[in-house]
Amino acid sequence: MKALAVAMLMIMPSVACAAPPPDYLPEAEKSIADSVDPWGLPFSDALARYQERFAPDPDAQFALGMNHELVKILPNKYWYRGPSWLPGGGPATVGPFLAPAGERQGFQVVALPSVGAPEREYTLTLELRDAGEAEATIYRQVFVTTAQNASYPRMHSDRWPDPLVPENRASASGTDLAAYWVDVAIPADHPGGEIACRLTLSDSEQTATVTPIIRVVPNLALEPKSYPFLSWFGRRWGGGTLSDEQFGAMCEMALEHHMQPADALAGLWSTEDPSAFDTMHDLLAAQGQRFFDLRGIPDADMPAAYEHIRAAGWLDQCLLYRGPDEPDAATFAQQNIPLCEEVRQKYPGLRVYLASEYHPNMPDGCDIWMTDVSASQYDPATMRDMEAPELWHYYCHLPIHWQMRAPLAGAPNMEIDNAAIEHRLALWMSYFAGARGVFTWAGFRATDLQADFWETLTLSDALSGYPYGGVHNGNNFRVYPPREEGGPVLPSLRLKITRDALVDLALFEKARALLAEGDLTPLEEQRLQALLEPTPAVFVDFHYWNPGPAALLRHRDELLLALDEIVNH
Numbered sequence: 001m002k003a004l005a006v007a008m009l010m011i012m013p014s015v016a017c018a019a020p021p022p023d024y025l026p027e028a029e030k031s032i033a034d035s036v037d038p039w040g041l042p043f044s045d046a047l048a049r050y051q052e053r054f055a056p057d058p059d060a061q062f063a064l065g066m067n068h069e070l071v072k073i074l075p076n077k078y079w080y081r082g083p084s085w086l087p088g089g090g091p092a093t094v095g096p097f098l099a100p101a102g103e104r105q106g107f108q109v110v111a112l113p114s115v116g117a118p119e120r121e122y123t124l125t126l127e128l129r130d131a132g133e134a135e136a137t138i139y140r141q142v143f144v145t146t147a148q149n150a151s152y153p154r155m156h157s158d159r160w161p162d163p164l165v166p167e168n169r170a171s172a173s174g175t176d177l178a179a180y181w182v183d184v185a186i187p188a189d190h191p192g193g194e195i196a197c198r199l200t201l202s203d204s205e206q207t208a209t210v211t212p213i214i215r216v217v218p219n220l221a222l223e224p225k226s227y228p229f230l231s232w233f234g235r236r237w238g239g240g241t242l243s244d245e246q247f248g249a250m251c252e253m254a255l256e257h258h259m260q261p262a263d264a265l266a267g268l269w270s271t272e273d274p275s276a277f278d279t280m281h282d283l284l285a286a287q288g289q290r291f292f293d294l295r296g297i298p299d300a301d302m303p304a305a306y307e308h309i310r311a312a313g314w315l316d317q318c319l320l321y322r323g324p325d326e327p328d329a330a331t332f333a334q335q336n337i338p339l340c341e342e343v344r345q346k347y348p349g350l351r352v353y354l355a356s357e358y359h360p361n362m363p364d365g366c367d368i369w370m371t372d373v374s375a376s377q378y379d380p381a382t383m384r385d386m387e388a389p390e391l392w393h394y395y396c397h398l399p400i401h402w403q404m405r406a407p408l409a410g411a412p413n414m415e416i417d418n419a420a421i422e423h424r425l426a427l428w429m430s431y432f433a434g435a436r437g438v439f440t441w442a443g444f445r446a447t448d449l450q451a452d453f454w455e456t457l458t459l460s461d462a463l464s465g466y467p468y469g470g471v472h473n474g475n476n477f478r479v480y481p482p483r484e485e486g487g488p489v490l491p492s493l494r495l496k497i498t499r500d501a502l503v504d505l506a507l508f509e510k511a512r513a514l515l516a517e518g519d520l521t522p523l524e525e526q527r528l529q530a531l532l533e534p535t536p537a538v539f540v541d542f543h544y545w546n547p548g549p550a551a552l553l554r555h556r557d558e559l560l561l562a563l564d565e566i567v568n569h
Contacts, residue, residue, distance in 0.1 A: 018542045026116045027535075037079045038155035046078040047115075053084050054114055057243050060086040061117055064201045064208035065110030066094060069500060070549035072420045072493065074157045075143045077112050077177035084112055088208035089182035095213035098258060098560045100220045101502050106496055107212055108141075111170065111178040111197055112160040121174030124180050129196040133187045136197065139164035141179040143495065146417050146473040147461035152397075152409040154417040160473075162416045162492045163480045181496065181519075186215060189530060190220035192568065217564040222506035224258040225288040228392075228437030229427065229502055232293075233444040237481045239451030242489065248280070250479060250489040255287045257491070257499040261443055261476070262319065264289075266296035271304045281314070291437075294320050294350070306347045315349045319368070322352050328401040329359050336365040338503035355394045355439065357402035363388040370394035370439050373411050373429065373542040376403040380542070384434030393430040396441035397472040398464060410543040414440055416459075416474035421549050427501035428534065428552070429542055430506065444489070446477040454483045507559050508532060512565060524566055531559045 021033035025047075035043050053063050067073065072078075085092050099105035111122035126136050139148060142163040170178035184197060195214040202209060233250060235242045242250065251261040264284055268277040281292060291313075297305050309315050321348040322343055323336035340352045341364070353368035358377035362369055369389040372380045385392055395414050412422035412429065430438050448460040459473055478498075480490040511528045514520060520528070538552050539545035547553070 008128075014169065026174075029115065032076075032078075032175065034107050037076070038074065038157060039079075039081075039411040050078050050112075051115065053112065054086065055345070057086050057088065060088075060207070061114055061120070061203055061206050062087070062122065062201070064199070064210055065112050066210055066212065067108045067110070068097070068201065068549070068553065069106040069108060069181075069496065070420050070424060070553060071108075073108055073110060073141070073177070074155070074161070075159050075179075076157070077172070077175055079157075080110060080177060082110070083111075085208050085210050087208040089208065089213070091209070093211045093213055096194060096215035097123050097212060098215050098217060098557050099184075099186055100222055100507070100560065101186050101190040101216050101218045101223070102193070102220075102222060103186060104499070105184045105186065105214050106500065107182055109180040109182060109201065109301045110173055111201055111203075113172050113177070117173075117541060119141050119171055121169055121171045122178050123202050123204070124168045124170075124182075125200045125202075126182060127198040127200075128184070129163075129172070129198065130193065131184075131195045132190055134190065134195055135185050137166060137185070138168040138181045139181040139183070139491075140167040140170045141181055141459065144416065145456075145458040147459050147471045149461050149463075150415075150417070150471040150473055152339050152413075152415075152470075152472075154415075157417070157421070160416050162474060162494060164491050164493060164496070165483070166490075184216070186216055186222075190218055192216050196528055200534050217560055217568070220507075220510055220563060222503065222510060223288075224499075224502040224506040225255070225260065225290060226509065227427075227431060227502060227505045228260060228291055229258060229498065230262040230291055230437065230439045231441070231443035231478065232263045233442075233479075234263075237446040238449045239442070239453065239481055242482075243486070246482065246486075246489055247285075248283070250444065251280075251284060252287060253369045253479065253489065253491060254495075255284060255289055257265055257495045258288075259443065259495065259504040260289050260291055260500065262291055262293040263295060265292055265294070269297045269301060269305050271301050272304075274308055277305075278312070285314070285317070285486065288318055291319055292317050294318055295322075302347070306350065310349070318349075319351050319353050320347075321354065323354065323365070324356075326355055326399055326401050328357075330357065331401075332359050332365055333361065336363065340367075342367045353392070353439075355396070355399070357399075358383075368392050368437070372396070372399050372408065373433075374404045374406050374408045375399075376405045378405070390436050391434060392437040392439060393433070393435040394439050394441075395426055398470060400467050406543045412545070414475070414478075414498075415472060416494070419547065420493070420497055421547060421552060423497040424501040424504070424543060425539060427498060427505060427551060428442040429539060429545075431505050432534065433542075440478075442476045442478075444477050444479050446481060449477065453481065467510065504556055507556070507563065510560065512562055514563075520566065522564075527562050528566075531555070531562060 063084040065084040141161040143159040172178040198211045200209045251264045252259045312530040323339040354366035355370040370392040412426035
């Protein structure tokens with residue numbers, strides 16, 4: 001009885017504090033009044049924080065929020081963490097955001113309706129000042145309903161941002177916010193200095209403004225495509241097949257984001273008339289593509305295609321994914337090795353690449369070995385400098401015929417419901433682990449996106465068939481199908497984030513090049529050497545890393561400032 005009395009006394013304070021939600025709350029808010037946000041904050045505290053945004057002007061109908069590009073803004077307005085400004089306020093500036101000339105600076109804008117606000121449409125406009133030839137694009141962020149039966153850890157939200165639609169109007173009601181992505185494209189010959197980006201958000205009755213400042217670092221001449229980031233892009237999806245024009249535009253869009261559509265030539269070879277094959281190659285190569293997979297060319301046509309490519313002088317750009325995918329040890333020995341030997345014998349110089357668990361005779365079955373970073377047979381310490389096969393990393397959320405030395409879900413991944421930092425940090429980790437390139441499944445193999453996707457905005461919850469398994473939100477696409485017949489394929493938030501990661505790697509490569517030239521002062525050399533070591537502040541290893549974006553962004557900005565001082569002063 002004494003123990004029971006003590007237990008009752010312990011729980012009575014929390015019971016006594018519990019109460020129904022305030023009567024003034026709208027029904028939408030009452031429905032989540034006893035919930036916590038993805039960080040674990042009770043709604044009561046989130047509500048108090050949200051109301052503070054409007055304290056300076058209780059008549060404000062919305063607030064304008066703005067944030068950097070390395071966070072995913074979930075649709076519940078009470079979950080937004082970032083600065084905001086009310087309509088009618090004085091001029092406000094934020095930044096500067098550092099950006100190298102020739103690249104794009106992204107940031108996010110949010111419409112935050114007041115508590116109980118009716119559904120309204122919000123319009124975002126942007127004016128660039130002192131911008132030279134810089135151009136801006138506004139996208140409306142679309143929230144998709146993810147499959148809740150996915151079994152990997154993620155923040156609890158049934159909807160996540162990913163598709164980007166080139167529009168500047170968005171509606172919000174209830175507990176929802178409206179979100180935008182803004183890209184500012186800076187010309188390669190920009191002389192440097194500051195670009196003011198005046199953002200204006202309006203609901204047709206009230207207007208709020210804020211001006212982020214971009215500080216441009218000139219003269220770095222970066223090459224973000226020099227670090228290979230490859231994927232496969234198909235024509236078919238659950239609602240049809242892309243036309244030649246749509247497919248070509250999709251490949252160009254991937255390259256604009258420094259992702260290389262490795263299989264872009266599939267289905268184009270004709271021994272009688274290779275002009276379509278050559279035209280596509282030349283178009284993509286002119287935009288920086290460095291690797292082309294020859295898969296899809298019939299075996300009978302391979303000798304002619306090989307001789308044609310060799311004569312044209314771009315055999316060094318060619319790869320072939322040959323043999324069973326992700327083979328076990330027996331399959332690798334019995335099928336992959338003989339097929340690789342055949343390629344080497346018949347087509348010297350054509351390299352075979354393969355995603356697989358490591359097998360002792362790996363060099364016999366491929367020239368480029370692509371491994372998941374969590375694989376049991378992958379030793380990051382001893383394999384970083386392996387001579388053969390060449391080491392690449394492979395980001396797919398459901399490899400098979402392997403075992404893990406650490407949880408796949410504990411490493412950075414590329415799913416829609418992974419945190420934004422994971423997409424960017426994954427490429428940092430691969431680069432610093434000595435991987436010579438990265439392949440990700442997949443750019444566009446979206447057969448599970450149904451014809452009514454743009455009406456439902458819902459991802460499939462169907463389990464992957466054996467020997468695969470589970471549900472993996474967005475694993476097989478980084479772009480989205482057209483919204484209307486004949487329309488363009490659309491980019492994603494994830495495509496933007498990995499683009500920024502590849503620019504980061506180009507900055508690291510620039511630092512290495514300056515060190516190799518040997519013309520630095522001892523202090524400059526010491527500074528760059530320190531910035532080429534992101535551990536432990538940004539990450540320690542593939543499964544132990546800083547989940548907050550501040551450390552990565554700070555490290556990147558310090559590197560950009562160091563390069564600016566060396567190159568431009």
